Amino acid sequence: MSGRVCRFCGAPLQITFCDLGMSPLSNAFVKPSQSHQGEVFYPLHAFVCERCFLVQLEQFETPEKIFREYVYFSSYSDSWLDHCRRYAETMGAALGLGRQSFVIEVASNDGYLLQFFRKVGIPVLGIEPARNVAAAEEKGIPTLSEFFGNALAARLVGEGRHADLMIANNVLAHVPDLNDFVAGLRRVLKPDGVLTLEFPHLLRLIQEHQLDTIYHEHLSYFSFAAATRVLAQHGLAIHDVEELPTHGGSLRVHAGRAEAGRAPNARVPALLAAESRARLDALDVYESFSEKVKRTKGALLEFLIDAKRAGKRIVGYGAPAKGNTLLNYCGIRTDFLDYTVDRSPHKQGLLLPGTRIRVFGPEKILETRPDYVLVLPWNLKDEICKQMSAIRGWGGKFVVPIPEVTVI
Numbered sequence: 001m002s003g004r005v006c007r008f009c010g011a012p013l014q015i016t017f018c019d020l021g022m023s024p025l026s027n028a029f030v031k032p033s034q035s036h037q038g039e040v041f042y043p044l045h046a047f048v049c050e051r052c053f054l055v056q057l058e059q060f061e062t063p064e065k066i067f068r069e070y071v072y073f074s075s076y077s078d079s080w081l082d083h084c085r086r087y088a089e090t091m092g093a094a095l096g097l098g099r100q101s102f103v104i105e106v107a108s109n110d111g112y113l114l115q116f117f118r119k120v121g122i123p124v125l126g127i128e129p130a131r132n133v134a135a136a137e138e139k140g141i142p143t144l145s146e147f148f149g150n151a152l153a154a155r156l157v158g159e160g161r162h163a164d165l166m167i168a169n170n171v172l173a174h175v176p177d178l179n180d181f182v183a184g185l186r187r188v189l190k191p192d193g194v195l196t197l198e199f200p201h202l203l204r205l206i207q208e209h210q211l212d213t214i215y216h217e218h219l220s221y222f223s224f225a226a227a228t229r230v231l232a233q234h235g236l237a238i239h240d241v242e243e244l245p246t247h248g249g250s251l252r253v254h255a256g257r258a259e260a261g262r263a264p265n266a267r268v269p270a271l272l273a274a275e276s277r278a279r280l281d282a283l284d285v286y287e288s289f290s291e292k293v294k295r296t297k298g299a300l301l302e303f304l305i306d307a308k309r310a311g312k313r314i315v316g317y318g319a320p321a322k323g324n325t326l327l328n329y330c331g332i333r334t335d336f337l338d339y340t341v342d343r344s345p346h347k348q349g350l351l352l353p354g355t356r357i358r359v360f361g362p363e364k365i366l367e368t369r370p371d372y373v374l375v376l377p378w379n380l381k382d383e384i385c386k387q388m389s390a391i392r393g394w395g396g397k398f399v400v401p402i403p404e405v406t407v408i
Helices: 063-067 078-095 114-118 134-139 150-158 178-188 202-207 224-233 267-277 283-287 289-309 321-330 363-368 378-387 389-394
Strands: 015-023 042-048 055-057 103-106 124-127 163-169 189-200 236-244 250-257 314-317 372-375 397-400
Touching: 015 283, 015 289, 015 321, 078 114, 078 163, 078 189, 078 378, 103 114, 114 124, 114 134, 150 178, 163 178, 178 189, 178 224, 178 236, 189 202, 224 236, 224 250, 224 267, 236 267, 283 289, 289 314, 289 321, 314 363, 363 389, 372 378, 378 389, 378 397, 389 397
Parallel strands: 103 124, 103 163, 163 189, 314 372, 372 397
Antiparallel strands: 015 042, 042 055, 189 250, 236 250
């Protein structure tokens, strides 16, 4: 995005959506042996395009640096795996997928989703640039360790590999060259194939003050209307949309080649109308978000300060990217959180970027018996509260920071 222009339509970017100051890359965890070294901080400043209303960040680092050694593994959330299993069953039945079909997933991570298609004999291909998670091949899932775009799509088509079902979950936001990526999705799709995309819904982000879902790996933030415009520009037409609870409120868009002529169902115009009623086509709605963010920060800091003054011990649960945005923006370090824990062994023993809070396994909470556990992946609060219900045995309580501070 050269000279702050929209990565979709090329218009100048001048209107601030949210300025979260300076922050490191949210998944750039620090090894204890490197704790004496400095970190690079970048502006975390989101803009809204006045022409197409796409909310977006400037790009400061290459995808190669961010994603080649990525520590996010999708398979460590039970609720997410259940979400994926249900999707695979539903889509397999709806599209009549079988051994003669072909399913491609972009950003296939550790094979968390494609495993459910493979188990019933449907041929699959994963595309995942992060070398440390392309080990999905160990699960029997063929995986290309490459970045997806129009060039790779052309190569796949040249090899005769067209998709009956093309999946791109929580990747559209990560793409620097949005137009090249979406053009590639269309190219690799069969004439009657279906594309599904999942991404956090900008409307929910605004309504629920989800400031922590803004981080450098997420370059773009989509309303349904903005996503519709992007897909239409590249010959893709949406025929269905689902509102999902995942990631604090997401959309699953179903689309296909425009010439396939699928008629959109009633949910498509209904959601566009809902966004219009919420005035997502008015700049003042975006400009007012910054004040909501400041109030959310103030409320969390007030709670933490009062708790520490009362002699309470506070720790974190989780080491998600969103948590690192929240902690860095609010200036929360070991003066407030003694440590945090995470189920992923790939994060345990490391230090959070910026704040340098240490990550342990969940059993650490049972050993130290803190008064409060700050749930950083608040979108998984129900799953976490159930897994860690033992803390109630000593009077421990959970604290959820978004959309407002809530003690459970």
